[in-house]
Amino acid sequence: MAPEIASGAVTVIPMRSGSGLQNKVLEAMAVGTPVVTTPQVAAALAARDGEHLRLGASTDELAHAAVALLRDAPAAARQARAARALVTASYGWEASAAAVENAWADAVRARSLHGASR
Numbered sequence: 683m684a685p686e687i688a689s690g691a692v693t694v695i696p697m698r699s700g701s702g703l704q705n706k707v708l709e710a711m712a713v714g715t716p717v718v719t720t721p722q723v724a725a726a727l728a729a730r731d732g733e734h735l736r737l738g739a740s741t742d743e744l745a746h747a748a749v750a751l752l753r754d755a756p757a758a759a760r761q762a763r764a765a766r767a768l769v770t771a772s773y774g775w776e777a778s779a780a781a782v783e784n785a786w787a788d789a790v791r792a793r794s795l796h797g798a799s800r
């Protein structure tokens with residue numbers, strides 16, 4: 683999907699609920715395509731409206747945000763760069779691996795503390 687997403691001027695993800703939607707947003711951000719989505723989809727991400735993506739709660743708001751990006755190529759490019767940097771720093775393999783390592787270390791510490799209290 684990455685080549686298709688990257689070929690677009692803007693990616694609009696207008697979902698109200700569901701699973702895996704954040705991955706679609708992250709994929710679009712990672713390939714450098716500006717994203718417009720709903721607050722529900724973006725809620726689990728560390729992205730900020732107007733900096734990393736644009737949010738719209740209604741159909742009209744989503745359309746307005748997409749058109750604004752299409753009309754302002756420099757703003758769309760800034761948003762795409764900021765989004766890609768966010769994905770690289772917070773959601774890339776290194777960040778994911780570090781989160782898994784931290785979770786394992788926390789589990790080992792918790793087990794040690796729990797075992798020590800017996």
